[in-house]
Every structure is written in C-alpha cells, then in structure tokens.
Amino acid sequence: MTPPKLSFILLAITSAICMGTIGTLARFAALPAEHITFYRLFLGALCLLVYMLASSKRSQILHKPGKRTLINGAMLAGFMFFYIQAMNYTSMANAVMLIYLAPLVSAVFAHFIFKERLAFANVLIIAIALLGFAMMMQFSVANSGNKKEILGLFYGVLSLLTYSAFMLINRKPDKSTPYQSTLVQLVTGALCLLPLMLASRPEISANQALWLLAIGIIPGFIAILCAVKALRNLPAVTFGTLAYVEPVAVVCFAWFLFAETLNLLQLTGCTLIILAGIAQGVLMQRAGSKAGPGVTLTDKASSPSA
Template sequence: MGTVGTLARFAALPAEHITFYRLFLGSLCLLIYMLASSKRSQILHRPGKRTLINGAMLAGFMFFYIQAMNYTSMANAVMLVYLAPLLSAVFAHFIFKERLAVANVLAIVIALLGFAMMMQFSLAASGAENEILGLFYGVLSLLTYSGFMLINRKPDDSTPYQSTLVQLLVGALCLLPLILASTPDISAAQGLWLLAIGIIPGFIAILCAVKALRHLPAVTFGTLAYVEPVAVVCFAWTFFAESLTLLQLGGCSLIILAGISQGLLTHKAKATAAGIRG
C-alpha cells in the first residue's frame, strides 16, 4: 500500500487519475490472474450487497482523502485517515465481539503515539480558506476506510478473489465520471508508472489486504496498517532525500514494535484457545 505515493510522484498525474488506474488496472491484473489459474470458475458470480458497498467504500476513502488534502494540510488529512484502524477496532469490539484486552489497547496506543511522533506532534492548521471543508472530507475518508475494513472483516460467501475483483471494479466505476470530466495527455513513461500502480498497490496490495482481513481480527490488521506510513516515509527518504529526524525514527520504531506485539498477542490467543478446545 505504501508504494502508491512514490509511484504517483513519478507518474505526475492528477490524484483522481492515479486512483482510477490503480483500481481499474488492478482489476484487470486480477482478472488475468484468475483466468490463467484454477480460479477462472470464480469469475462469473453474483456479488453480495456487502461486496458492492465495499467497492464504493474503497473509492470513497481514496477520493475523500484526496479532497481533504486539497483543502487542508497533508498532516491533518493523514492523521484523520489513520485514526480509522483504531475506530475499526473499537467498532469490532462491539459488532464482532472481538474483545479488546488491555495489551491490545496498549498496542494501539503505542501505534498512535508512534504515528504522532512521525508527524512530530504537529496537527497545525494549513491556513487554507476552506479548512473546515478539508476536515469534513478528512472525516469522510476516516469513516469510509473504517467501513472498508469492517465490511471485509464480516464473513462472506464469496472468496477473497471474487470480493477483491468486484470491489476494484466498483471502485473504478465510481471514479469514472471524474476521469471523463478531465482527460490529460498521458505519455508512454507515465503509462508505465500507471501500470506499476495498477499491479503493486492496486492488484497485489488490495488483494493481500482483503485476504488478511478474512483471517485477522480488526485490531491486529488495524495496528499492522500503521506500517504503511512508515513505508511511505522510508521511500521518501530513499528516493527523494526527505530526511527523518530522531523523533520520526523513534516513531517508526514504536509503530513496528506495536505491529509485532499485536501479531504475537493474536498468535498467543489462538494457541491458548486451541489448547482449551483440545
């Protein structure tokens, strides 16, 4: 997931086009993969309502996040979006009965602290004229991202491949009107970057996210999701010489520590449950 920012900077195209091609080309890659494997029989199926809704959630999350950055600072937009895993874990506690132990809550708090350190504890107003509108779009991105994680977490009759294919296609269709309203010239080099965006953060990343959500509690997936901004910062440091302060490095370490701890807690809980049943 974290590669999309780097690839988008190299592509140098409007954000709505980046998002559309990420979803559309991702769906084409998945379709080709399913046709070339034993999954071809899964392509033609009747998608469930939850899967269709989640496709719109996926497009909405990306679109609202882009809009938020147009009206407020990137720090504000990112901070709001990455409250979604925490919100999802809280919702899952009540909806799916995924109880939050003290250690789980502590891991979430550590991840949030680490992310705040990465942002250098700055949530300053951008000074933009439509700051409130930007924060409104940021809240919408927070809610749609939380909905995406929670709906994928709920059991469904479709396979992860079927669910991912439909969500990618529905998301692309939701963004199609924006693409038709603006058609910039795309060079051959930009086309190659768009193809990379469709394959890596489109096809591979979203399929892995959907498969992970089928097997992991929302609290575990949510904590691990904080590795994404760490990856973004590392890519920016490597490719664009954007340096990290000691505070930001400490934040990265806390996020990774929280993610590893959450995974170990989940493994321990499953092993304990298996021992009780045995």
C-alpha cells in the first residue's frame, strides 16, 4: 500500500489544530454559546459556498439533500452548542475529553442498535477510556465542589451524546458528496440555532465581531475544508489518529492562555483517553477491512474533527 503523502497528513493536523481553537476563540468573543455556534456554522457554510462556486464543485451545490443529512445537521449544531456551553462552566480539557469519548460510546450504542458485537478488546478499550476520564475528574464527580462544575459536565455529556448520535447516523452510506453533505449540514445547523440567537440579542462590539469572523473562518471553514481533503486521501485509522492532535491542542491552549493546568493524574487520564480512541480506530479499521470494500467518506469521518 502506498504511504500517505505528507501534504495530506499536514492537512489532517491543520484541521485538528483549527478545530481546537474554538474554545479559545469562544472565550475571547465572550458571547452566548448559541451566537458563537450559529456564526461558526453560518460563516463556515458561506465560506464553503464561495469556495465551491470558485472551484469545479459549483455543479454540486444545487441538489436534494437526504433526510439523514438534515438530521445530522441538527446533531452537528447540538454537539457544537453543548460543547461550547460545557467550556463556559468547566475546564476546556474536561469538555474536549468528553467529546473524544464519543467514538467509544457510539460503539456501545452500535452493539445494541446495529447488533455490532463488541469484542473483548473493544470492552477493554472502553474501560480504559472510562478510567482515563475518572482520572481526569480525579475520581470525583465535581472536583471543584460547586454547581458550576456539575453543570459544565452535564453540558459535556449532552455534547457527547449528540456527537455519538451524529456518528451513528453517519454509519450508512450517503449518495451526496462530502462537499454537499458538509454544506447542507452547516446550513441546517445554523437554521436550527437561528431562533435561539434571535431570542437573545446582546450588543456585539467591533472586537467581538472580529472574533466571530475568526470563528467562522478558522474552526468553521478551514478546519472542515482541510478535513474533507484529508479524508479523501488518508486511511480512516490515519485520519482518526491525527485527529487526536485536537485535544492535545486544546489542553495546550488552555494551559498557555488561561492557566488551566493539569496535574499528573489528569495528564495520565488524558493520555489513556487518547490512546483508547486511537486503539478503537485501529480495531474499527481492521473490522472494516475484513468486511470488504464499500467504506465511504462518511464512514471515515469518525472523529470530532470531521
């Protein structure tokens, strides 16, 4: 098998780092989660539309989207909104590590919904990931001992569940191209959040508007475009492994910019979650290879960065 080109590996890493900037940019924007998520989706869709118009993809814009694509747009809005809400109440590290439990949680749901039996190795990996998150929490539901931390974890769990649903819906192949499904999901997600955004209309300063623009361009457009291009050329396990640059980036941003430090126990927990996620990706890739051809790009998009 031909090894993946360095340029596609760099695209996957760029996508992961850009995705990891959302927490930092959201804190600088200092606006409600519904506004941040709306502009991330809306401006991301606008940038993608301009890109498709300016490239050979313009013929793909007008099409009839499938029901699952529309539902996934709502799930996309949900997990992004709850993820930002979680970071408003708990640490960025806690929020991102909860999101990265989604591939493992979706495997458990698939065991019951799609009858995809979990092997002993899968169960062991899930147990390791849960141990890792318990270490992140320092074996306490809310290590800070206040309601704010518990609320943050609650929103984090909601982001985990909505992203798991997003992944499960994506299990079946879709007729639309990656650009088509991405555009529809971004627009659908923005429309889902529009009523919430209109219900609360805080005054947006020029400085905040610039942060919103950065949110729409960096984690909203550049991250997704790089992910789509990388997914076209990288094996699923390679892309899934590189996607774990995102939680590392989030922890680094939180450390350097907001002084959110982690102790040795929490760092060990982060490492266990990341290794468990990578191992789960390897097992899924092997299972897919044994099942034969027919894996689509949506099947590959099994990490939060996608």
